[in-house]
Amino acid sequence: MRKILGLVVLVGLVGLAQVEITFWSAPNPSQEVFWRRMAEAYMTEHPEVKIQVRPIPETPTSEAGILAAIAGGVAPTASENVFIGFGDELVRSKVLVAWNTFPGWQELVKARHMEETLKAWLFSDGNYYIIPMYVNAMLVAWRIDILRELGYDQPPRTYSEVLALGERLKAVYPDKFLWLRSELEVPTWWQRWFDFFVFYYAASGGRPLITGNTLTADDKAAIEVLRFFKTLRDKKLLITETLATGFEAGKTLMTVLGPWTFPWWRENYPELVYGETFVLSPPPVPDWYPAAEAIRTFADAKGVVMYAQAKPEQQQAMWDFVRWVLSDPEHDLVWVQVTGMLPARDDVATNPLFMSYVEAKEPALLAYAAQIPYAVPPFAHHQYVEIQELMGLECIYPVLVGELTPEKGWAAWKAAVEATLK
Amino acid sequence: MRLQGEARGWLLASPYIVSAILFFLFPLGWSLSLILFDWNLISPVRTYVGLGNFREAFTSARVFQAFFNTYKFMAIIVPAVLVLSLVLALIVHHLPRLKQFYAVGFFLPYLASGVAVSLVVRGILSYDSAFNELLRSLFGTSPRWLRDPFWATLVISAMIVWKLSGYYALIFLAGLQGIPRELYEAAALDGAGSFTQFRKITLPLLYPAFYTVLVLAIGLCFGIFTEPYVLTGGGPRFATHTWQLEIYYQAFERFRAGYGATVAVLNALATFVSILIIRRVVEAWGARRGFR
The missing domain is CATH 3.40.190.10 (Periplasmic binding protein-like II)
Incomplete structure (x- = not known):
């Protein structure tokens, strides 16, 4: 009986200590699959975090869905599918958190080889509010x-x-x-x-x-x-x-x-x-x-943003999750495999990890990889x-x-x- | 304990009252609170613009086009839907059997999804459809159905007429079934033919149904959205732009909630005034002829 009570108390304490965060994926089944898979893997390593992944409600567009959620005070902790034009509107409305304010930002940029790619995502106030997920050269x-x-x-x-x-x-x-x-x-x-x-x-x-x-x-x-x-x-x-x-x-x-x-x-x-x-x-x-x-x-290019409505501990937990996802090139390989799109990395056309997969499974993507340095985002x-x-x-x-x-x-x-x- | 009198009435009416407060009055009040501001719903800064949104709307070519197009659609849709629904009702009324079956059949287009129907229509009118192939084989050319202002207006009007005629036919059918058979028998004894009976008995006694259908159809012309949204995006060159498209564009694409609310208020006013004027005209016309 004591053991059961102890277990119940322990589960309760874990529940109390658990940080719950929400991630809205693009309203596209393959991107939702990717983020669900990442969230599940992360939660097994970090039981103190509970991540809910949902597709952005398209009511009637994903931009309008995000806007309605912010207006209603029910924005997720973070979401993807934001392009730089819509990001500019969100930044002007002061509803986003700059990613570069978190400790470890530079390490992430280096780990994902994003130095060049990120130049197009710098906002006029000197901050990075969007981490690009993909750059699809047309x-x-x-x-x-x-x-x-x-x-x-x-x-x-x-x-x-x-x-x-x-x-x-x-x-x-x-x-x-x-x-x-x-x-x-x-x-x-x-x-x-x-x-x-x-x-x-x-x-x-x-x-x-x-x-x-x-x-x-x-x-x-x-x-x-x-x-x-x-x-x-x-x-x-x-x-x-x-x-x-x-x-x-x-x-x-x-x-x-x-x-x-x-x-x-x-x-x-x-x-x-x-x-x-x-x-x-x-x-x-x-x-x-x-x-x-x-x-x-x-270039059709979109990325991940974090919302200022989230509590500081949720923002920190989301940053840890996003950094974990994007720091490991194996995760970007999963992204390619699941979504069929190339990740927004400087080394996407040279990294053998991606290229060996692309050459074997989706050779048409080689042309897209070669074009990325010449692709201009919105x-x-x-x-x-x-x-x-x-x-x-x-x-x-x-x-x-x-x-x-x-x-x-x-x-x-x-x-x-x-x-x-x- | 049994509820009596007023309490029982309030209880029975409460679902409607609650839904009207939640889904009509509250949004209406919220919209009215937005019309004096330039605001995107999320910014901490809500800029007071006074009547600036109204000034902008009154000088906007887009709003004017939506206003004008509504009457253009009305001029096509209202007469067409009145005639077609009356014809359908007369056909069903004179069927010897299976009246209900056919009445329900004609009603089905009203229940169909506007998006699904629009996609089907787009397929039928695509350049390589069998229909257009036939036209080209007969006439050497086929219209640019959705890319030409004239044809695009006609296609969208035809879709709405098709969708509504069955529903409005039910209203006419109810009116037809309420006309006493004895009137026709007496008229026949007096030597009146079918056409005279229709003109002198059916049409005057269908006046209440006619009036209802007219008001409903006019109101609907102010709410056209799905068909142009899916098929033309309001083009070509605003030929199919409507009030609802403008509200959607301003509120959900440009994120100008205050201005979108202002256009919505103007749309409501235009609808109210138009229906009021047309009602007065039709009522005066009916009164002169002794219709009730």
Whole structure:
């Protein structure tokens, strides 16, 4: 009886001493699996910590879900899936904790080889509020099987080469298109990440659209991108209506692609094999782009933040957990295996731990790894939604349908953004 | 102990009262408390802007477009839904058997998920669908259904008409079943044909149902969200932008809760005033003709 009582008291004491923390993973099953697995492993080593992992409630978006939780006073201790633009909004609202204020920050940066990667995540107050989890460089996938039929053994590099390929395609397959991008005519702000920004960063050498609160865009590159889109559409090489299936069915030849597509393809389109039916390349560039220069692209990059609502002991416990997860490269390997995305590390393309896995299991990821040094994350400005939506409304749609020339469309966007930034 | 009189009434009404306080009055009060501020719900700084949100809304091209589009949708949806639901009700009313079965069948679109229906419609209207292939084989071209302002407006209106007609047909059906058969028999004895009976008996006696459907349909036009959200994002060029899309955009994408609440209040006011005016007009019209 005494033993049982003692056990009950002991369990009660452990429960009292236990720190309970909550981590919200991205609303994506594979990322939830990763964080659950990490939390379970950590809790077996650290019974004094209880970690609850849940996906971010998408009500209706993950950003809105996080915002509602903070407003309701029920924010988690930490969450992932935060990109730098939304992070800027959270920092301005003073709801985040800077990771670099915890002891051991520098050791983590070194252990995860993040010195270079982190430069893009520094906020204007000199703090790091987001630890990047992944940097998905956006690449262009090409149906190499059809390209070979058309007499090509590699994808085109410049706009002229793309248009020449398009002419050849239409001559042989009049019903096929080069590119399906139905979202190009939709003003939804985040869709610009997967069309305009991909081509703009390639054409401009990665020049930021906005620095601080000032427009710093490369006008020549932006206008050239718009003219390229317009020419593709006029020549019926770009289709902006919806197709039931495009690239996967071989009805289109190219698509802007992130690595998260591969698990889905494996399940639904096993006939799509890297090197046989498709290859990857950086985005096409204007003809005047230097041949020897590396081509940049947009990077879909998100990371982990900690919320100021959590109690100090919860923040400390979360920091210990996150540091434990990210300090061990084996955990990053699990990340690659589970999510199919590459971790945000400087050594991802050189570390044999990742490369041996990628070469053996997912060779298409090699192209993404090689592109990471040339991948530009979203710009950090709290008005990112309006700025990017204006791009669709004032510029891309009017240019595509012929209401404005590329020059006038770009000027209209700049004028609208300048009025917004005031 | 048995509850009597007022207490019993309050008890029976309490579920509605509690839900109205929780889900209507409290959010309404909360929204009203936001309209004078520029605030994203989480910042420690809540900037008082007075009537600044209203000034911005009254000069916003987006809000004006939502306001204008509502009446554009109304001009298409309300007549179409009135005619179609009346036709459906008449068909079901004159069926010799299985009336309930067909009535429920026509009601089903109302229960269908707006998102699911929108995705199906997107599939049907995709460039490579069998429908568009047929159009191209017949006419050499197919419309840009969701990328052309005219067609996008029409597609969204058609979806809403399809969704609502079965539901409103039930209201007309109830009205039709309430018309005494003797009136038609007497009219037939006086030599009135089917069309005259419909014009002189059915339509006037359906006035209450007509009035109800009209008010419901007008109110609904101010709440259009799912179809344009899924299919067009409010485009092309704001052609399908609505009040609800604007509120969603401001509150959940730009995180401007104060301004979003202001647009919501304006939406409520526009709805209230529009319904009030149309009610007055219809009531005056009905009174002149002796309809009740």
